[in-house]
Amino acid sequence: MKVTPVTYGQSQRPPRGDYSVARDDYTCDQAWNSYTPEQHDLYSRLFARQLRLVHGRACDEFLRALKHLDMAERIPRFGQVSELLGRATGWQIVAVPGLIPEEAFFRLLSQRRFPVTVWLRTPEEFDYIVEPDLFHDLFGHVPLLFDPVFADYMQAYGKGGLKALHYNALELLARLYWYTVEFGLIDTPHGVRVYGAGILSSPGELERALIDPSPLKIRFDLRRVLRTRYEIDDFQKTYFVIDAFGQLFEETAQDFAPIYQQLLPLPAHPSDQVQPGDRLLAPPAAATS
Ligand code: HBI
Ligand code: FE
Numbered sequence: 185m186k187v188t189p190v191t192y193g194q195s196q197r198p199p200r201g202d203y204s205v206a207r208d209d210y211t212c213d214q215a216w217n218s219y220t221p222e223q224h225d226l227y228s229r230l231f232a233r234q235l236r237l238v239h240g241r242a243c244d245e246f247l248r249a250l251k252h253l254d255m256a257e258r259i260p261r262f263g264q265v266s267e268l269l270g271r272a273t274g275w276q277i278v279a280v281p282g283l284i285p286e287e288a289f290f291r292l293l294s295q296r297r298f299p300v301t302v303w304l305r306t307p308e309e310f311d312y313i314v315e316p317d318l319f320h321d322l323f324g325h326v327p328l329l330f331d332p333v334f335a336d337y338m339q340a341y342g343k344g345g346l347k348a349l350h351y352n353a354l355e356l357l358a359r360l361y362w363y364t365v366e367f368g369l370i371d372t373p374h375g376v377r378v379y380g381a382g383i384l385s386s387p388g389e390l391e392r393a394l395i396d397p398s399p400l401k402i403r404f405d406l407r408r409v410l411r412t413r414y415e416i417d418d419f420q421k422t423y424f425v426i427d428a429f430g431q432l433f434e435e436t437a438q439d440f441a442p443i444y445q446q447l448l449p450l451p452a453h454p455s456d457q458v459q460p461g462d463r464l465l466a467p468p469a470a471a472t473s
Contacts, residue, residue: 200315201282201303209292210284214262214302223304224258230310230319231256237390243370243377245429246384249330255322262300265326273335277326283315286345286354293342298329311387314417324381325365333429334379338365340436353444356410363409364432369393369401369425376401376425376465389419400456401425403463406435407443412453421456425465 205212235256238247252268253260266276278292280299292299300321305313313320328334341361348357366382376394383389393399400422402408409424426432453459 199281199283201280201301203281206281206284210280210288211278211292211297211299212281212302214279216259216261219259219304222307226307226310227259227304227319228257230305231323233387234323234385234390237387238378238384241378241390241394242384243372243379245331245334246327246379249327252330253327259304259318260322265322269326269329272330273332275329275335275338277322277329286358287349290342290345290349293338294346295342296335296339298325298338300326320381320385324385328379328381331429333433337429337433337436340433341365344436344440347440348444351441351444351448353440353448356444356447357440359412359414360406360409360436362414363412363422363424364404364426367393367414367420367423368432369423370429371425371427371465379429380423392419393423399423400458400462401465402458403427403465404431404435405461405463407447408453408459408462410443410447411450413455415455 202212203210235250238250249272252272253265255265262277262279269275269277273296275296275298277300278297279302282301282303284292284299289299298321301316301318303317304319305317309317316324329338341357345354345357348354362382365380367380368378369376370379378384378390378393383393399420402422402424404424404426412422414420414422458464
């Protein structure tokens with residue numbers, strides 16, 4: 185299987201993982217018996233740390249789903265997770281060697297199959313890893329697939345991705361994924377909460393995202409998101425805030441062709457600047473002493 189390097193963010197990088205065992209759709213076997221006791225232990229320590237951090241920060245849909253998933257003690261068998269998930273929203277998780285080409289990625293999402301990386305980070309990467317590993321995918325992404333509306337959004341996104349390929353609009357659509365599925369925030373009656381997997385699976389960013397006044401928090405606007413660059417190896421300079429998952433689904437269910445035609449000739453926005461028309465969220469009121 186010749187592996188084309190996968191663009192993740194704006195940088196081409198040879199993907200980590202053993203692609204020689206990948207099938208044509210880039211899925212592979214999880215090989216659960218190959219995980220060592222040390223890897224199960226590293227995974228359970230990653231899980232315990234994030235579990236402590238998500239309370240009061242993650243959205244309710246994420247916290248509710250986490251209760252369904254008995255996957256704290258050791259690396260779960262993907263088949264068992266898929267059984268639970270299938271009953272809830274018809275999604276499956278499928279094992280992949282790591283980052284896969286966009287078309288394969290979109291195709292899996294369009295089939296309600298979420299790709300979960302089989303390799304786990306090393307102990308040296310306990311606090312930070314750039315590339316998505318098993319823990320990021322499982323802890324960050326899988327719980328929200330239990331939410332019916334978010335589950336529909338993810339499939340609509342996959343279908344949209346396959347269409348974007350024909351408009352040469354991959355880079356625009358990847359920004360939508362980045363600023364929602366990976367780094368999205370949601371406004372709730374109890375305050376702003378996190379739903380983006382990249383934040384939920386990161387100890388540093390989860391503590392920072394809601395309280396640090398420096399990153400911009402902008403109310404979600406589809407065209408604004410599609411035009412805004414992002415960095416993949418630093419804390420985000422801008423977060424976009426939705427009001428409900430239904431909003432994401434409605435926005436993505438529309439035909440993007442006229443939007444691509446309008447936006448493709450325009451320059452991208454940098455990741456750290458306010459633009460005319462932005463509806464900024466006020467920074468959190470300083471905690472009253
Ligand atoms: N592959 N396994 C995997 N996981 C991802 O999140 C992923 C990918 N390939 C491409 C990709 N993401 C991005 O380009 C998407 O944001 C479009
Ligand atoms: Fe991810």
